[in-house]
């Protein structure tokens with residue numbers, strides 16, 4: 001019931017001002033975000049990579065300013081240099097939202113995003129790690145997959161996220177299940193119309209399993225991004241059926257969510273990667289985390305009332 005208004009609020013400037021100015025927000029944000037700066041995030045990455053893998057997200061999205069897009073490229077380049085310098089690049093990669101590097105710019109947005117993503121890929125290659133393209137709302141999927149195809153000509157290791165709730169995604173999984181392909185399959189976090197996406201949770205779960213089947217049976221590297229215990233168990237069964245070893249796929253979860261389960265999977269010898277966001281532009285990311293779980297919203301509302 002709260003999901004749609006919260007996801008609408010995620011894109012509202014007025015709500016953004018209100019939430020950002022509320023002092024108690026910070027405590028809850030800290031649960032999901034590893035700091036405002038790279039310097040704050042890196043010690044957490046060093047800690048996590050003792051038993052897990054990491055993908056880092058420099059927070060930001062929907063940029064309509066070329067200078068801001070360029071600044072984001074600079075932030076990723078600096079981050080990738082630091083990962084190499086601190087010996088973290090073997091277990092830590094980066095995740096990039098193309099809308100943060102120019103995809104929505106009015107003139108030549110897609111071309112600018114491609115060139116900016118290329119710069120980030122060059123820095124990742126120099127650091128000895130990889131890049132995965134996040135997936136945003138359904139209007140961006142064709143553009144993101146087109147940029148992925150272009151990037152993979154020079155950087156065949158670039159991965160992408162696919163969202164099981166979209167009707168088109170099974171076909172996209174088939175297209176991206178070939179050798180060398182890296183697909184992070186998630187359920188999907190945006191408020192999409194019924195014309196393009198399954199709206200019912202049970203339908204989304206069934207679609208997620210169909211996507212897992214395609215990816216596990218394929219020749220690529222499936223990245224199972226879900227906190228759902230059923231999806232985790234089904235992924236492991238499908239991997240075993242496909243004859244995949246623990247090194248031939250991985251589990252992924254978000255920073256601050258089901259940490260005990262992350263530790264348990266890593267201790268069992270599974271590859272467990274944590275998506276670690278950092279930076280000041282946490283608003284959209286934070287609101288999507290509230291929308292995913294009503295209990296988060298209740299906790300947030302209660303802290304507003306009792307402050």
Ligand code: FDA
Pocket residue numbers: 133134135136161163184186187188189190225226227228229231252253254257258274275288289290292293296
């Ligand atoms: P589901 O929502 O059914 O949750 C299962 C259980 O997990 C819940 O019962 C709860 O215990 C726990 N849980 C889930 N979300 C929680 C939360 N916010 N707070 C506390 N507990 C929570 N989406 C997208 O559209 N584009 C993208 O690029 C990405 N990228 C991405 C990367 C990674 C590594 C992950 C793990 C997820 C994403 N997502 C995403 C988000 C994804 O689409 C989805 O919204 C969330 O992962 C929640 O879906 P689950 O599969 O966890 O199942």
